[in-house]
Amino acid sequence: MNSPSLPRQFALDIGHTPKPSLSNFLAGENLALHSTLLAIAKSWEMNAPRLASENPLNERWIYWWGPEGSGRTHLLGAIGNAAQQLDLKHFPLTPNEPISWVNLEESLPALCSSTAPSVITVDDVDRLDERQVASLFRILNAIQGSEAIHIFMAGNAAPGALRLREDLRTRLGWGLVFQTHLLGDDEKIEALQQAAQARGLVLSSDVLPWLLNRFYRDMPNLMALIDALDAYSLETKRAVTLPLVRELLQPK
Missing domain, CATH: 3.40.50.300 (P-loop containing nucleotide triphosphate hydrolases)
Structure with missing residues (x-):
């Protein structure tokens, strides 16, 4: 299955993205x-x-x-x-x-x-x-x-x-x-949940499993998508649910 790419550019609030720390790293x-x-x-x-x-x-x-x-x-x-x-x-x-x-x-x-x-x-x-x-x-x-x-x-x-x-x-x-070793799927979901919480972003329970099956599986791209979802959620004033994710990833 081909991984989708983000269809649009976002003006992300870089200051809102947590800096790398030893405490926000899932070992x-x-x-x-x-x-x-x-x-x-x-x-x-x-x-x-x-x-x-x-x-x-x-x-x-x-x-x-x-x-x-x-x-x-x-x-x-x-x-x-x-x-x-x-x-x-x-x-x-x-x-x-x-x-x-x-x-x-x-x-x-x-x-x-x-x-x-x-x-x-x-x-x-x-x-x-x-x-x-x-x-x-x-x-x-x-x-x-x-x-x-x-x-x-x-x-x-x-x-x-x-x-x-x-x-x-x-x-x-x-x-x-x-x-250094890649995270397993359960560990990726845990790391992405932590990243979302650090941004004050609430994800519906079906979002992360769907992303792992349909989107990029590597952490840099998944973390970039968390930032994009954060920006899109703020822009549209909507909660991050699966329909919102599909809308974000829909080619324009």
């Missing part, structure tokens, strides 16, 4: 990774540990990998937001923003000598270009001797299977490595 089979990140965020909140001797590299250097829709980007955003809420320096790196790599490398000497935690997140490691690969290699080398820098990285494959330089693939595996 499913990703419990080990989720628990590790919760423990790290808790240590920041308690202002401990701060010394390198109490803060080993493999607890500050984490890479996770899995298919699209398995929570890779959500967890990067969640740990980054946790750091920002505690006023820690956070440097989000992606393949699409080359200037952020330059800015971070300029800040590295000060970060490496500081005992205050700072956080680097790197998304889509598998899509880095040659210059970004070289930059990440230098960044990881610097972090080895740092006091309290944490780096969290995510990609679509295990370190050894990435199409990157061998020396970088090796370094990605120096810290903790986790695989």
Whole structure:
């Protein structure tokens, strides 16, 4: 069955969409990774540990990998937001923003000598270009001797299977490595219900099972549809029932 696409554009209230957090992530089979990140965020909140001797590299250097829709980007955003809420320096790196790599490398000497935690997140490691690969290699080398820098990285494959330089693939595996897993259907429904509740959106009981059978099955598209339903419900001043969903998805 072909998945329908949204037939119209919505001016979504981005500010109304909850930010990724560790509390609004449904762990499913990703419990080990989720628990590790919760423990790290808790240590920041308690202002401990701060010394390198109490803060080993493999607890500050984490890479996770899995298919699209398995929570890779959500967890990067969640740990980054946790750091920002505690006023820690956070440097989000992606393949699409080359200037952020330059800015971070300029800040590295000060970060490496500081005992205050700072956080680097790197998304889509598998899509880095040659210059970004070289930059990440230098960044990881610097972090080895740092006091309290944490780096969290995510990609679509295990370190050894990435199409990157061998020396970088090796370094990605120096810290903790986790695989992220897709949610099952019941877990997807639970996650979507949580997302709807966070937006103050009430769904009739038949909406989510119908969407899983008729719409996209991956979480990014399903979450985007929750936002679209939220906007359409506000626009039409109607409750989110199956007729409203069918109307939204009806090609114009």
